[in-house]
Amino acid sequence: MAPTHHLNTTVPDLPVTEGTVALDVPSAGVPCHTWYKVVGDLANRTHTPLVILHGGPGMTHTYLSALLPLARTRPLVFYDQLGNGRSTHLPAAFWAAADYDAVFLAELAALLAHLRITDGYALLGHSWGGMLAARHATRAPPGLRALVVADSPADMGLWAAAQAGLRAQLPPAVLATLEEHEAARTYDAPEYVAATDVFDHLFCCRLPEWPEAVVSSMRDIEADPTVYHTLNGPNDFTVTGPLRHWTLLDPPVIPQIRAPTLLLNGAHDGAQDATMAPFFAGIARVKWVTFAESSHMPHVEETEKYLRVVGDFLETVGA
Numbered sequence: 001m002a003p004t005h006h007l008n009t010t011v012p013d014l015p016v017t018e019g020t021v022a023l024d025v026p027s028a029g030v031p032c033h034t035w036y037k038v039v040g041d042l043a044n045r046t047h048t049p050l051v052i053l054h055g056g057p058g059m060t061h062t063y064l065s066a067l068l069p070l071a072r073t074r075p076l077v078f079y080d081q082l083g084n085g086r087s088t089h090l091p092a093a094f095w096a097a098a099d100y101d102a103v104f105l106a107e108l109a110a111l112l113a114h115l116r117i118t119d120g121y122a123l124l125g126h127s128w129g130g131m132l133a134a135r136h137a138t139r140a141p142p143g144l145r146a147l148v149v150a151d152s153p154a155d156m157g158l159w160a161a162a163q164a165g166l167r168a169q170l171p172p173a174v175l176a177t178l179e180e181h182e183a184a185r186t187y188d189a190p191e192y193v194a195a196t197d198v199f200d201h202l203f204c205c206r207l208p209e210w211p212e213a214v215v216s217s218m219r220d221i222e223a224d225p226t227v228y229h230t231l232n233g234p235n236d237f238t239v240t241g242p243l244r245h246w247t248l249l250d251p252p253v254i255p256q257i258r259a260p261t262l263l264l265n266g267a268h269d270g271a272q273d274a275t276m277a278p279f280f281a282g283i284a285r286v287k288w289v290t291f292a293e294s295s296h297m298p299h300v301e302e303t304e305k306y307l308r309v310v311g312d313f314l315e316t317v318g319a
Contacts, residue, residue, distance in 0.1 A: 011071045014040050021114040023082065023107055027098065028090055034107055035086035037061070039068060040075030042115060047074035048122050048145045048319040051112070053081075055127030055151075056221065057100070057243070058228025060085035063217035064126060066299045069307055074122075074314070077115065082107050083227040085220055095230040100242065104132050117143070122319045124148035124310065127271070127296065131246065134279070137261070138253040146319040147257065148310060150264040151296050153275035154254060155247040156239060162272040163237035166203050174198045187234040196235050203270050204236070205297045214300060236270055254282030260317040261286045262310065266294030266301065287313065 016039050023032040042049060050070060054061050061078040062085075070076060080087040081104060083095065112118045122145050125133030130152025137147045153159040167175060174195045181192035205214060221228055233240035248254050261283045265271045267290055280288050289309050291298035299306045 011039060011068050014071055019114075020087075021107075021110050023088075023110055025082070025103065025106075028088075028094055030088070030090075032082060032088040032090075034079055034082060034088075034111060036077060036079035036111060036115075038075055038077050038115070039071040042075050042117065045075050048120050048314070049075040049077055049115075049117050050122045050124055050314070050319075051077040051079075051108075051117075053108070053123060053125035053129030053133050054078075054084075054217070055125075055129050056084065056228050057081065057104070057128045057231050058084055058221050058225060059128075060217045060220040062220070063211075063214040063297075064299065065213040066211070066303050067124070067307070067310075070311060073311060074319075077111070077117075079111055081227075084224070089224055089226065092226050092230045095227055096242075100231055101132075101135060101246070105136055108132070108136055112143075119143045120145055122146040122148070122314060124150060125152060126150045126299070127152055128243075131248075134248060134254070134257065137259055138248065138256040140256055140258045144259045146314055146317050147259045147261040148264065148313070149261060149276070149279055150299070151266065151269055151271040153271055154278035155249045155275070156244050157247065158275040158278075159270070160237075160239060160244070162275050163270060165272070166270065167199065167237060169202070170195075170199060182238060187238070199237065203268055203295045206268060206293070206295045206301055211300050214297065249278060252282070254278055255284075257283045259285075260313075260319075262313040263288040264291070264298060264306070264309070266291045266296060266298045268295040269298075270296050285317075 018037045020033040020035050025032045052064055060080050083090050120143050123133040130149040134149050177191050177195040181189050231241045231243045263276055263279050265276055280286055291302045294301035
């Protein structure tokens, strides 16, 4: 893990409200809740609230704290998805059997209803969060005013192909280490972890020092990797869980997205252009911005430009 520095993402004089939403998940066998945080005033808002969906699946909201300055204009809603952070944690057996898309979609719907914003909201999803937000948007919910899909593939087969291409750019010794330990399935070996760190610093976050907010979410997923390891696998380029079958292309539902959409990725992103191109081809009202100096986290790699691009888009579409 890279050394850390702190981002200045405080928003003075804005209220912060934290709470939980009860979830009805019969197959869980225990009461479930989702933790959320609202930055800003939902009751007296002048702009559409922006709900932020984190990645993973299995991360927490903290690594997206660089988005906090957007709260100067509109309320922001952060939440930890079920199984992660301050929301209810469930065992691997639940996730292995669950219709995870349905679980996370129902959770998002419950959050919107609890906050009473179903009549007007925008979504920004990063990585897996963008996949989830896009799936929600294919249902053409009438209250969805705008959609931001950040660093997210339209299909996990396209994602796998992109990771293979990026791996081929690694130094031969690093690639050999990855292949050796993957053949033996020794994913916890220190040499393998070090090799994945090389990949991550090229294609996940290129900053020499990772922000504390990012490291905090990484620690969260290390503390309880159940969701990530069960649904995804050991890392972003070894996807062995049910997420490997995820797609919006079969059946082709992307054209059902009616909300104006902003696509974001980095030039060195795991979400290479080919993984996001189906969104651009299939959505009627769409804009695409690529950050030249970024990989998978342009919100921390080029924060100032990122905030400007997102803020301008939301203003332009009237959200």
